[in-house]
Each structure stands twice: as C-alpha cells, then as structure tokens.
Amino acid sequence: MTKPAVKFENVSKRYRLGIGHSSLRDLVTRPFRKSNEADEYKRTLWALRNVSFEVERGSALGLIGPNGSGKTTSLKILSRITQPTSGKVEINGRISALIELGAGFHPDLTGRENVYLNATILGMTRKEIEKRFDEIVAFSGLERFIDTPVKRYSSGMYVRLGFSVAAHVEPDVLLVDEVLAVGDAQFRQKCARRIEELQKLGTTIVFVAHNLYLVKSVCDKAVFLLNGEVQYSGDVDDAIKAYEDYIYEQQAKGAKVTHHRLSGASNEIAITNVEVRHLGGAVASEEFLHSDPVEIRVHYRAQKPIRDPKVVLRIRRADGTTAAMIRTADYGIQLDDLEGEGDIAVLVDPLQLASGAFMVNASLFGPIDGVPLAWADSRWFRVVGISPGHEELSGVFVPRVARAYVEPQRPFSLMNGNETTILEEQSSKS
Amino acid sequence: MLADLKTLYNYRELLGMWVFREIRVRYKQSFLGAAWAILQPLVLMLMFTIVFSIMARFPTDGIPYPIFSYTALLPWTLFATSISFGVNSLINNMSLVTKTYFPREVLPMGVIGAALFDYTIASSIFVVMLIYYKVPLTWHFLWIPVLLVIQIFLMLGIILLGSALTVFYRDVRFVVPLGVQLWLYATPIIYPVSLVPEKFRTLYMLNPMAGIVESYRQVILRGQPPVTKDIALAAAVSIILFLISYRVFKRLEVVFNDII
Numbered sequence: 227m228t229k230p231a232v233k234f235e236n237v238s239k240r241y242r243l244g245i246g247h248s249s250l251r252d253l254v255t256r257p258f259r260k261s262n263e264a265d266e267y268k269r270t271l272w273a274l275r276n277v278s279f280e281v282e283r284g285s286a287l288g289l290i291g292p293n294g295s296g297k298t299t300s301l302k303i304l305s306r307i308t309q310p311t312s313g314k315v316e317i318n319g320r321i322s323a324l325i326e327l328g329a330g331f332h333p334d335l336t337g338r339e340n341v342y343l344n345a346t347i348l349g350m351t352r353k354e355i356e357k358r359f360d361e362i363v364a365f366s367g368l369e370r371f372i373d374t375p376v377k378r379y380s381s382g383m384y385v386r387l388g389f390s391v392a393a394h395v396e397p398d399v400l401l402v403d404e405v406l407a408v409g410d411a412q413f414r415q416k417c418a419r420r421i422e423e424l425q426k427l428g429t430t431i432v433f434v435a436h437n438l439y440l441v442k443s444v445c446d447k448a449v450f451l452l453n454g455e456v457q458y459s460g461d462v463d464d465a466i467k468a469y470e471d472y473i474y475e476q477q478a479k480g481a482k483v484t485h486h487r488l489s490g491a492s493n494e495i496a497i498t499n500v501e502v503r504h505l506g507g508a509v510a511s512e513e514f515l516h517s518d519p520v521e522i523r524v525h526y527r528a529q530k531p532i533r534d535p536k537v538v539l540r541i542r543r544a545d546g547t548t549a550a551m552i553r554t555a556d557y558g559i560q561l562d563d564l565e566g567e568g569d570i571a572v573l574v575d576p577l578q579l580a581s582g583a584f585m586v587n588a589s590l591f592g593p594i595d596g597v598p599l600a601w602a603d604s605r606w607f608r609v610v611g612i613s614p615g616h617e618e619l620s621g622v623f624v625p626r627v628a629r630a631y632v633e634p635q636r637p638f639s640l641m642n643g644n645e646t647t648i649l650e651e652q653s654s655k656s
Numbered sequence: 657m658l659a660d661l662k663t664l665y666n667y668r669e670l671l672g673m674w675v676f677r678e679i680r681v682r683y684k685q686s687f688l689g690a691a692w693a694i695l696q697p698l699v700l701m702l703m704f705t706i707v708f709s710i711m712a713r714f715p716t717d718g719i720p721y722p723i724f725s726y727t728a729l730l731p732w733t734l735f736a737t738s739i740s741f742g743v744n745s746l747i748n749n750m751s752l753v754t755k756t757y758f759p760r761e762v763l764p765m766g767v768i769g770a771a772l773f774d775y776t777i778a779s780s781i782f783v784v785m786l787i788y789y790k791v792p793l794t795w796h797f798l799w800i801p802v803l804l805v806i807q808i809f810l811m812l813g814i815i816l817l818g819s820a821l822t823v824f825y826r827d828v829r830f831v832v833p834l835g836v837q838l839w840l841y842a843t844p845i846i847y848p849v850s851l852v853p854e855k856f857r858t859l860y861m862l863n864p865m866a867g868i869v870e871s872y873r874q875v876i877l878r879g880q881p882p883v884t885k886d887i888a889l890a891a892a893v894s895i896i897l898f899l900i901s902y903r904v905f906k907r908l909e910v911v912f913n914d915i916i
Contacts, residue, residue, distance in 0.1 A: 241914060302913075306757040309910040329755035332677060334684045339677070346673045347756050375684075 229318050231399050231430035232281040232304065237313030239274040239299050239454075273299040274310070274454045281399075281447075283318075286431035288445035288462055290438060290469050295451040297434045301325055301401050304432060319398025319430075322348050328388030333377030337368060337387055340376055344391045358394050365416070366390035386413060393420045400424055404435040438466050438544070473544050474512075474583045474608050491600040495532055495564065499525040500588045500604035505573065513608050516624045519575035522604075524588045525568070532564040532599065536591040539572060544583040544606070549622040578624050579609045657899075660906050664759050671762050675769030678741075682770060693774035694781050696737075697729040704729075708846050717848050719877050723789045727876055728845040728869045730782055731807055734775040735865060736836050742767040742815030743832050746823055746912065753912055760909050761902070764815040768808060786876075796875040799882060803868050803875075806891045810864045813897030816905040823912050843869055864890035864897075 274296045281287040289297045302308045303315060305323040330347045331340045341362055345355045363372050366386045368379075376384060402421065421444070425431060435441050441448060441462065448465035450458040450472075458468040491497065501510035505519040514520060522539055539552040552572060554561060561570065570590075585606050589598035664671070683689040701722055708714045709721035716724040745763040746753060753760065786793075822828040843865045844852075852860050861867050867890030871882035 307755065308913040323756075326751075326755035330752050332681055334681050335677065339680065343673050343677055346670045347752070347758055352669055 228283055230280040230316075231283045231285075231318055232279075232287075232432060233314075233316040234277055234279050234300070234303075235314040235316070237274055237277045237300075237303060237310045237315060238272060239296075239303060239308070240311040241271045241273055243269050243271055272454050274303070276313070277449075277451070277454070277456055279449050279456070279459055281430055281432060283398075283430055284428045285447065286425060286433060286445040288441035288448035288465070289432065289434045289451060290436075290441055290448055290465060291451035291457075292473075294453070296454040297451055298403065299454075300451070301403060301432065301434055304399075305401055317399060320349055320395070321399045321401065322392055322395040322397035323401040323403075324389065324392050325401060325403045327385045327392060328376075331376050331384065331388065334375055336375055337363075337372040337379070341372075341387065341391055344388070345395065348392060348395045349397075350395055362390045362394045365394070365420070367413075382410070389413075389417055393417070393424070396424075396427075397429060399430045399432065402431060402433045402435075404437065404440075437546075438469065439547070442466060470544060470583045470608070474606050494530045494592070495526055495528040495590060495599050497524055497588060497590060497600045497602035498527050499523075500586055500602050501525070502586055502604050502607050505575065510605065511607065512605075513610060514577055514579075516579055516581070516609055517576045519573065520577045522572045522574065522586055522588070524570040524572070524590070524602075526564055526570065526590065526600070527567045528564045532590075532592050534593045535561050535564050535570070536595075537561070537570050537572065538589045538591065538598070540587040540589075541579070542585050542587060543622060547622060549579055549584060577609065578626070580621050580624050581609050582622070583608050657903065657906075660759070660902070664761060667759055667762060670758055671765055671769070674762050674766030675773070678766050678770035679773050690774075690777055693777040697726065697733045697778050698781060700729055700733075701726045704846050714847050715851065717850060719873075720789055723785050723791065723877065724848075724873070725846060726782060726785060727872050728843070730775065730778055731803070731868055731872055732840070732843065732845055732865070733778060734771050735807065735811060736840075737774060738768050738771040738811045739814055739818070739836055740832055741771070742811070743818035743822055743828060745815070746819045747826075747829075760912060761816060761905060764819045765812070767815065768811055771811075772808075791877060792879060794875075794879040796879055796881055799871065799875040803871050803882075803887075806864065806887070806894050807868050809898045810868075810890075810894035813894060813901045816898075817901040820901075820905045820908045820912075823908070823915055839863075839865065842866070844873075845869060848873075858889075861886050861889050862893060864894045866890075 277296065277300065279287065289300055291297055299308075301323065302325075303310050304317065305321060305325065306317075328340075328344065330344045332343070335343065341359065342352075342355055345362075346352070350358075363369055366383075366389070368383055368387055371379065371383065376387070379387070400421070421431070425444075431444065433441060433444050445462045447460060448462040449456055450465045450469045452472065457472070458465050501523045502514075503509065503521045503523060504511050504514070505521050507521070524537060524539075536553065536555045538554075539550075540548055541550040541552070543549050552574070554572065564570075583606050586604040587601065588604070589601040591597075592599050683692065686692065688695070704725045705721050708725075709716075714721070742764045745767050746760065749763055752763075818828055818832065840846075842860075842863050849857075849860075849866070849870050867882075867886040871887050871890075874880050874882045
C-alpha cells in the first residue's frame with residue numbers, strides 16, 4: 227500500500243477565548259509551570275478533538291458539518307497555517323489551498339507582479355510560473371488588466387485572479403473551501419471544470435462545503451464533523467445521510483440549528499402554522515416517500531377579511547436549494563376569501579422529490595402582488611428513497627418515467643409504425 | 657535551528673520575491689521614488705553639519721564634518737529603516753500570516769533586503785563625496801562587507817524578536833521609534849568615539865552599532881583596520897542576539913496565526 231496523501235492522527239486544536247496578557251507569558255513559562263486544569267477549561271475552546279482520517283492518493287474527501295464543527299480549522303491545519311495543539315498531521319506532497327483567494331495580493335502591485343508573488347507563496351518556482359503565466363492570465367480572463375495595480379480591480383476580478391493562480395499550482399493535495407461560489411456562473415463552471423481536471427490528473431482533494439450535493443458530486447468519501455469531533459467517517463453517501471439525519475433530528479426536536487424557522491405577519495393576517503401531512507393524515511409527518519401524495523396545510527388567523535388570497539409555497543432542501551415553487555395563481559386556482567381562522571390546503575400528488583431533508587416556506591398574498599401579507603416555515607421533513615443507495619441524493623426531482631426500452635440500430639432503416647404509436651400513447655398512466 | 661534554516665532555504669525564491677515586493681511597494685506612487693533612499697541620509701547629514709559643525713563645534717578628529725557624519729549615517733540609515741519597517745512586518749501582513757503558509761521570518765528578512773537596496777543607492781552619493789573630499793582608497797575598504805554582515809545579524813536579531821513581540825503586544829510599535837531615536841545618541845554618529853570617557857568605553861561598545869559605525873570611520877576615513885576589540889564585541893553581541901531571537905521567533909511562530 228502506498229502512503230496516504232493526507233493523514234490526520236488524533237488531531238486536536240484548542241483556541242483560547244479572548245487574549246489575556248497571559249498568552250505570551252504562558253508560552254515562555256509553560257515548561258516551568260503546572261497548569262490549572264479546571265481554570266484552563268473555562269477559557270478554552272476545542273475546535274477539534276481527536277480527529278483522525280486519511281485521504282488516499284488521488285481520491286477526494288469531503289468535510290461536512292454545521293458551522294463551528296471544525297471544518298475550517300481542519301483546512302487551516304492541513305494548509306499548515308495553524309498548528310494542532312496535539313496529534314499528528316502527515317502530508318505527502320505539495321499542498322495548495324483554494325481557501326482565501328488572493329490573500330497574498332498587495333493592492334499597490336500590478337496583476338502581473340501579484341501573480342508572481344502569490345504563486346511563489348504557494349510554492350511554485352520562478353521557472354514554473356514563467357512557463358504557466360500566460361495560461362494563468364488566460365484562465366482569469368484579465369489579459370487587459372494584468373499591468374494595472376490590483377487595487378483598481380473589482381472584487382470579482384480580484385478573486386478570479388486569485389483562483390487562477392491557486393488552480394495552476396498543480397498541487398499533489400488541493401484544499402478547497404466553498405469558494406467556488408465566486409464570480410459569475412460562467413467562471414464558477416470554469417472553476418468546477420478545473421477541479422475536475424486536477425482530479426483526473428491524480429490530485430488529492432479535500433473539500434469543505436455546506437452544499438452537500440456538491441460534496442457528493444466531487445468526493446468519494448466524507449467526514450461528518452460536529453463540535454470538533456468526528457461523527458461519521460466513510461462513504462460519502464453514508465456521511466451525508468448521517469449529516470442529514472442530524473439536521474432532521476435537530477429540526478424535529480425544534481432546535482434551531484442551521485436554519486431558523488422564520489415567520490412574519492402583517493396586521494391583516496398571520497400564518498400560525500405550516501404543516502406537511504400525508505394525504506388524509508390529521509397531523510404533520512416527518513417522513514415521506516417520493517411517491518406519496520402530500521397535503522400542505524397553511525393555518526391562518528385573519529384580523530380582516532382577505533379578498534382573492536394567493537399562496538406561494540417554496541420547498542427548500544437542507545442545502546438551501548429551492549426544490550420547487552408552487553404558486554396557486556399559476557395553476558389557475560382561485561382560493562376563497564379568508565376570514566377568521568382556518569387552513570389553506572394544497573394537495574401535491576405525488577410529491578416527486580428526491581431523497582433529502584426539506585421544508586416548506588409558505589407566503590400569503592392578498593389582491594396586491596409583491597409584498598406578502600404573512601409568511602412562515604414548516605418543520606423539516608425527510609423524503610426517503612425507495613431503493614436507498616443508488617438514486618439517493620441525485621437531483622431534487624424524481625420524474626415519472628413512462629417507459630424505457632432498447633432500440634438496436636437496424637441494418638437498413640424501415641419505418642416501424644408500431645413503435646411510434648406506443649410512444650405517443652405513453653403519456654398518462656398512474 | 658538547522659531544520660529551520662533548511663526550510664528557509666527551500667523558500668529562498670519567496671524571500672527574493674518578498675524583497676522585490678518590499679522595494680516596489682515602498683516607492684510606488686511616490687514622485688521621487690528611490691531618490692528618497694539618498695535624500696534621507698543626505699538631509700540628516702546637512703542638518704547635522706549645520707547644527708553640530710557650524711552652530712556648535714563638535715570635534716571630528718580633523719575630518720570634514722559632512723563626510724564624518726555621512727560615513728556613519730550610511731550604516732545608521734540602513735539600521736533605522738530596517739528596524740522601523742521590520743518590527744511591523746508581521747502585523748502589516750496580517751492577511752498573509754492568517755491565510756497562507758510559509759516560514760514567517762521571510763517577512764522581516766525581506767525588509768532588510770529592501771533596506772540593503774536603499775543602502776546601495778545611498779552609497780552612490782557617498783562615492784561622490786569620497787572623491788570630492790579626496791579620501792584615499794585603501795585595502796581596508798574590504799572590511800565593509802564584513803561590517804555589513806555583522807550589522808545584518810544585529811538587525812535580524814532585533815527585528816525577529818521585535819516583530820514577534822508586536823504580534824502579542826502592540827506596544828512595541830510605539831517603543832520602536834522612540835528607541836531608535838535614543839539609539840542614535842548612543843551611537844557615534846554626530847560625535848566621535850573619542851568624546852566617550854575611557855572608563856565607559858567597553859560598556860559603550862556593548863552597543864554593536866557603536867562598534868560597527870566606529871569601524872566604518874576607521875576603515876574608510878582613517879584607512880586603518882577596525883579596532884579588534886570593538887569589532888569582536890559587536891560581532892559577538894550581534895550573533896548571540898540573532899541566535900536567541902531566531903529561536904524565540906520560531907518558538908512563537910506556531911501561535912502567530914491564533915494571536916495576531
């Protein structure tokens with residue numbers, strides 16, 4: 227077996243809360259003093275606790291978990307920016323980080339000078355930079371501005387140049403924080419392609435992201451961190467599932483974790499509850515199949531009668547993606563006027579969402595569009611797949627597949643009447 | 657220590673880039689550019705000449721005052737600019753320290769590199785002065801690189817320690833300009849060493865800058881080798897300071913990121 231590209235062995239990292247004047251004195255005198263354990267505990271935060279994982283050469287590992295779980299600290303330790311308090315970190319090969327793009331840029335220097343400086347910091351030699359310089363600039367698309375001081379760059383240009391440099395270092399290990407959410411859509415795609423390219427060249431990748439679906443598409447393995455400790459480590463699908471289960475559990479407990487339940491009301495009407503039920507169920511459910519018929523109930527309390535009400539339901543996935551928008555008006559549905567207290571029920575049949583954790587955000591509009599009169603979130607619910615493992619987490623939507631068949635190429639083309647009719651007929655069958 | 661130096665060697669290209677950056681940044685968007693490197697010691701020399709040669713009469717052992725003071729101001733300016741820029745080099749590049757990895761001593765070292773560039777420029781006018789005052793060229797001029805190396809060790813010693821401490825205590829920033837000014841008077845720049853009472857001589861020479869500056873005058877203006885005791889003491893103090901500082905710097909380096 228070859229050596230792993232990255233190895234974390236019982237890595238812990240402690241941060242001190244607040245910088246007392248003791249910090250320097252501590253460091254100098256630590257070897258001569260016995261520390262007071264109890265007192266220490268109050269003033270410290272363990273960002274990582276006995277974290278161990280390995281990344282094999284050429285593979286991609288995702289680090290997932292809620293804010294403050296230790297993902298960024300792990301990356302910082304990997305990139306040697308900060309040192310672990312205890313434990314061992316082993317990195318075999320050159321490391322480059324897409325963490326803070328353009329961190330080494332000096333505003334007074336030109337783009338060209340900054341490329342050289344930044345690339346040198348990232349460990350490239352002068353010769354390598356000279357060889358790749360044109361490529362780097364072309365990638366950033368900043369040919370015209372390369373001799374302009376970067377202080378005159380827009381923030382987008384700045385980051386683009388930063389990414390271009392970092393992405394051309396040809397590292398053995400590439401650390402990626404969710405910085406891909408920079409630049410316009412076109413540049414983002416370019417970044418994603420570049421990462422894929424590096425992956426094909428055998429670069430080991432450690433990826434930190436909140437977007438689980440992105441993690442799934444990039445990584446084969448993942449570590450789910452929570453409060454600095456490893457909750458799950460292994461196959462990416464299982465790790466994501468563990469994390470989603472966690473989000474779901476927290477939501478079920480009513481705890482405010484990553485998403486707060488938001489609501490707002492006007493003096494005319496308020497939404498007191500949003501529930502997602504099985505069709506015919508009397509209470510909200512927490513788990514659905516993608517094929518289930520579902521009833522979304524919006525409970526309102528109106529101070530004044532609302533004429534011509536409209537409901538907009540936004541179904542959000544745990545990663546923030548909008549999975550669907552349901553506007554009653556778009557379906558040509560005319561709701562009765564609202565008075566007093568009651569429910570607006572929206573039937574969705576079948577649900578057709580792919581597995582994952584979801585919630586519904588409901589907004590109520592009156593006759594005037596634009597500003598909602600009231601809005602509120604439902605609790606989280608989970609959609610589970612019928613055949614777990616395979617289609618799990620791929621996409622948000624489970625379309626109804628009408629038919630699938632093999633059509634071998636015929637030696638000479640002969641129009642077959644039967645087939646065309648079959649295709650036309652297969653439209654609605656449930 | 658050896659391992660640290662080896663790592664630093666691997667980052668030599670970065671050190672080169674950093675020196676280049678320091679030079680570029682310092683004179684960017686300044687009208688006179690690198691001319692400032694000459695103007696700084698030149699203006700000080702003119703002022704000292706007016707005050708201490710025309711208004712008050714300081715003895716100079718028979719050497720014309722302008723070249724007497726400029727000979728000292730040349731290493732002194734190198735010292736003063738290195739210290740004042742160097743001590744802030746870590747906190748001024750906070751984003752680099754918190755977001756990228758490389759041996760941190762590159763930052764303070766780069767400052768010295770840039771100051772050496774200024775020194776070279778300032779030397780050009782010095783050559784003109786040497787010709788004007790008909791100072792004979794002797795083999796003893798070859799001592800200058802040696803003096804320079806001693807001074808680099810001294811500056812590294814101060815800057816490494818100072819910049820590391822600044823990360824923890826911003827007080828250092830205020831101490832440095834004051835300290836440099838006081839240091840000027842503790843060094844034979846406006847006056848000759850002969851003015852220092854004989855019984856304080858050894859104590860006085862514990863200041864390595866005193867030994868260095870005096871040796872400059874010795875080898876350039878008097879055409880003699882440096883006083884062995886002076887230069888040996890300066891070298892010893894400088895190198896010991898450097899070794900201690902570098903040790904402390906590397907020890908503290910691991911927490912810079914968490915503290916800065």
